Amino acid sequence: MANTVCKKVQRKELAAGEGARLVAEMLRVPVEAVPCRSLAEDAYAVAQATGHSVYDCLYLALAVRLEAVMVSADARLVALVARVPALARHLRHVANLAEG
Numbered sequence: 759m760a761n762t763v764c765k766k767v768q769r770k771e772l773a774a775g776e777g778a779r780l781v782a783e784m785l786r787v788p789v790e791a792v793p794c795r796s797l798a799e800d801a802y803a804v805a806q807a808t809g810h811s812v813y814d815c816l817y818l819a820l821a822v823r824l825e826a827v828m829v830s831a832d833a834r835l836v837a838l839v840a841r842v843p844a845l846a847r848h849l850r851h852v853a854n855l856a857e858g
Contacts, residue, residue: 763777801818804819804822807845808838808842814835818835818839818848828849831853833851835849836850
């Protein structure tokens, strides 16, 4: 999230002070960190099944592990995952959030 804020500051969509404030607020949100190492094998399997990068598949592997739904704006990833029913239920394109 900090990277997104930084990009918005660089594009002059946010003032530098506002960006710093947002990043500081993010640090106060309770977030559980999950080491990539614990997801590597699952992410590799997802990447092999979909043909997408292991990096992006780390997030999907976590969603599968947590029985959650990952939201992405990556239409290519959504299309690739749609071909694997066991994974598809764990990924939704951001444009389709209203569909439930």
